[in-house]
Amino acid sequence: MLRVGVLVSGGGTNLQAIIDALNSGKITNTSIEVVISNNKNAYALERAKNNNIEAVCISPKDFDDRSLFNKALIKKLDEYNLDLIVLAGCMVVLPAELIQKYRNKIINIHPALIPSFCGKGYYGLHVHEKVLERGVKLTGATVHFVDEGTDTGPIIIQKAVEVLYDDTPEVLQKRVMEQAEWIIMPEAINLIANGKVKVEDGKVRIAG
Ligand code: GAR
DSSP states (O other): OOOEEEEEEEEHHHHHHHHHHHHHSSSOOOEEEEEESTTTHHHOHHHHTTTTEEEOOOOGGGGHHHHHHHHHHHHHHHHHTEEEEESOOOSSSOHHHHHHHHTOOOEEEESSSSSSHHHHOOOOOOHHHHHHHHTTTTEEEEEEESSEEEEEEEEEEEEEEOTTTOHHHHHHHHIIIIIIIIHHHHHHHHHHHHTOEEEETTEEEOOO
16 A cells, blocks of 8 residues: 655645545555645645544744745655655655655656746746746646755656637636646556656656
């Protein structure tokens, strides 16, 4: 059984997609042990509670400095003996110590086709604003392992989504979520849970 911890910051629709996929059997061999938010008002925490999943808030605001927050986050994650940490709309920059400790055991969903529209400052709605400004015709989402860079780790799954001329950032964000994010995040977890994902020379090989 793959023991998963999910880090969130906001609405938690990706968390919900994971929960739904667990309930419908699209993800097997997996349990969500804890959901941790840096934001106490995140609706994602309610979604966890509604599904009898432990919901914890660890906010940088409650610590005198960043290193104390980082220590508390790592300590909390370590308590659950996790095999995988899933960043599902997590807006916290993770400490290097955590990334080293959980090498190739942390995955993130990014709302664009990496290496386009990613890196520092590219998150949430802002990504879709940039996509529309540039006028590209295809965007999408990417699930990747997390390394020390921003959106630079090995790519696990990507899915393309059409951009329409009259899209607003909000409309495009919704389409990218519905047609890509909520599909590929559960898929990636299921592949990992069933031993299908290997990282070789910084690239992901998917078995079968
Ligand atoms: C999602 O669109 C996710 O791809 C994005 O934040 C949103 C969270 O929504 N993440 C990033 O931009 C990370 N760089 P959710 O809380 O409803 O899952």
